[in-house]
Amino acid sequence: MEFRDLKTQYQTYKSEIDHAIQNVLTNANFIGGNEVKELEQQLSEYVGVKHCITCANGTEAMTLVLMAWGVKEGDAIFLPDFTFFSTGEVVSFNGATPIFVDVDRNTFNLDVVKLEEAVKQTIEEGKLTPKVIIPVDLFGLPANYPEIQKVADKYNLLVLEDGAQGFGGVIEGKRACSFGNASTTSFFPAKPLGCYGDGGAIFTNDDKLAELLNSLKVHGKGNNKYDNVRIGVNSRLDTIQAAILKVKLEAFIKHEVDDVNRVARLYDEKLKGVVETPFIPEGYASSFAQYTIKLNNNEERNNLQAKLKEENIPSMIYYVMPMHEQEAFSDLKSNHKNFQITKELSQTVLSLPMHPYLTEQEIDQVCSVIMEYFN
Template sequence: MQIQLINLKRQYESIKEEVDKEVLDVLSAGQYIMGKNVKEFEREVSEYIGTKHSVSVGNGTDALIIALKALGIGKGDEVITTPFTFFATAESISFVGATPVFVDVDINTFNIDPAKIEEKITDKTKAIMPVHIFGQPCDMDAINEIAKKHNLKVIEDACQAIGSEYKGKKAGSLSDIACFSFFPTKNLGCAGDGGMIVTNDYNLATVCRALRAHGSGADGQKAFNIINNIKEDAVEDNGTDNTVYNPLKYYNYLIGQNSRLDELQAAILRVKLRNLDIWNDARRKHARFYNEQLKDTNLAAPFEADNVKHVYHLYILQSDDRSKMVNYLKENGIATGVYYPIPLHLQKAYKDLGYKEGDLPNAEYLSHRTFAIPMFAELTDEEKEYIVDTIKKFGD
């Protein structure tokens, strides 16, 4: 038996008829940039997450970069974040000219440890960027309390955690501004790249909309007025076809970038969003099965905090002999993934920051032990049984 880490074709087959119709409708309509599907998807995400504003962008990394820019974070500033995550988290901070300051993680949740944040705050610190790693929300009450005390902004990197909850509230609604990725392997993934910024702050949302499209048009003028405290009405974009010709885009007010979600991707994501809770519930069911079946092995299963709803973007195990376990599973047709083999503070790209081995021991410990086994909503009972039976035979 061959089992992929995630089977994207299987998910597509489950919604093929509806997705194909929506894609063909977009193609036949001839409006491919910032059309009705983008607008409706943004509205639907806001409704789902529980925020007032959603701003779609080209990918999750751009979402983080634009959110940082909208907050005015740049050269000379510091942003506190986790070393145990995908590189884009820290990369976005560096990209705007700021410096990532790494704080070690909680050994159980793998998320940034709030108890270790305050000691890293300096007069250069402008924000905290927690990551809801693998689909489990951080301890946001503690993080927000620290941020409020020190007058800092909080940016949720929720790229792996759409649909997860902290004390009954959706990830993305727990901070000043939050970012999602719709990379195909995410719990809500498109057929390419895509991302989203969500916030309750009208001014932040307006600046983000301007920055995603060259700082131009009505959004650019509104953002310029906000930043410069100018009280005047902007020229409105009255439904101009952005695909062919929009005269307002030739009036630029800010230095932005080109980071728009395609109309085709928005159409696909609208279909998938309607299925997200069903798929996340299936992931949680699979995780409970794994937990029960593997509890008597020498592998450490994921920890789920009492006050969260974990959506298991990845199901992460820990092994004292990861390389042998991973090779053994591969030999038996079971795909795995190592997340993350090198914590960010030890990446060569951040050599100049001066971190060394032993500085952040929990992240380093996990980087040598953690690996993922197959996790996607469409896993069959037969596949799950084969996976756990194979794991139990390791070392026989």
């Protein structure tokens, strides 16, 4: 059994993917080929924004936006404590200070009440200037953008949606990666929409920001790549990856989002009353980058994971360590009492196999082992 079955996905679309790759090889247009622009157009239409700017990976997508916004030393950037390292890493990389905020226990996403408390505390301390909020769409579920935006408007902050895991999610008909002033996603192979290497994208309705990002991602180019008007980086999506993503985006839209939600419903039905299953608020839809259950304590979680492993069932723990406990952020001297929910989740969450090609027989197998463990 695969945790995220890229092999079956490839076999399902082998002829289309192979043909797309062969076209790039035949045309030998490996950087900036037509497939890149076509993909950007298709992605922007799907998400529902004016501009999509592809780049090398999801981490650099966030880095580029922060560069474009002039984020620097002395700026405070607010983000969830329960997430992957890169969300905080890009803040420090740009010289600013990450301010970690605890999350909501039900959704795993940024706690809006605690967010405002953190903003007010930062203003009162007067050492840093609040500038950006980076909510994360964890495990496929969009963060609470309607309420986050109210906080941003109240304190004149920019919002950068980290949609690396959320691509395909929805709030009241509005798709993930369309929230805030800009948003980013990752095409890492295991993401809801993944390529066969690294890749990322930025989404925005801001014409000037899009123009600046297209310059920054190619060495700060002006009219052409030999006319350099600012300091930038080298962060482009390869044409081969764009060609692969075009095929996979069609499958993603056609059935994959519906299929992961079908898998989630089956898990919910079979595990109801056995473990705590994912919570999806009314009006929201998840793209289920992960299907994450909660156990009662660390020992129970680890023992269940060991039991699953005995039956050759893969599982993963996202995340074993809160952001504020990472050694790279040890100089920030965070108050551990502020992150009680994150600390609890890091000790109790477990992610089960989840992908569009998971069969009901495989779901039954996973659930049977879990039920047997608790019985």
